[in-house]
Amino acid sequence: MNNRVRIAALAALLMSGAAQAADALSIDVHRDANCGCCKSWIKHLEANGFTVHDHVEPDMSAVKQRLGVAPRLASCHTAVIDGKFVEGHVPAAQILELRQRPDLLGLAVPGMPAGSPGMEYGDARDAYQVIGLTKNGKDVVVADYPAK
Numbered sequence: 420m421n422n423r424v425r426i427a428a429l430a431a432l433l434m435s436g437a438a439q440a441a442d443a444l445s446i447d448v449h450r451d452a453n454c455g456c457c458k459s460w461i462k463h464l465e466a467n468g469f470t471v472h473d474h475v476e477p478d479m480s481a482v483k484q485r486l487g488v489a490p491r492l493a494s495c496h497t498a499v500i501d502g503k504f505v506e507g508h509v510p511a512a513q514i515l516e517l518r519q520r521p522d523l524l525g526l527a528v529p530g531m532p533a534g535s536p537g538m539e540y541g542d543a544r545d546a547y548q549v550i551g552l553t554k555n556g557k558d559v560v561v562a563d564y565p566a567k
């Protein structure tokens with residue numbers, strides 16, 4: 420390889436790295452048209468540096484089925500990042516953690532617990548857990564938020 424080719428190859432490598440970093444936090448959110456708490460969760464993601472692609476869906480249960488969200492894990496909106504699902508009001512911190520967990524197909528906060536991101540009612544918080552679905556179909560606790 421002569422120097423010019425080497426420099427061009429290096430530049431291409433650096434640029435692809437930069438492009439990856441730039442869209443690394445890109446996330447697709449699927450939701451019903453009139454879901455207010457879904458919009459609040461989107462604001463939480465944007466405040467934490469995510470670029471959100473918002474998709475209004477006519478049939479969320481079909482979306483959940485297509486994305487492999489088990490009914491026991493279901494909530495309102497369903498997001499997708501890196502080909503993995505993020506179901507319900509999952510905090511940004513665990514979405515970042517999901518990217519380091521090749522064992523997981525996705526994350527969920529089942530139901531709509533008060534005090535989770537996008538479900539704020541003053542300072543009140545229900546106890547809730549962030550559940551990971553493993554490739555073996557098992558639920559594991561990824562984070563535990565106590566009531567307050």
Ligand SMILES: [Cu+2]
Pocket residue numbers: 456457495496508531
């Ligand atoms: Cu909700």
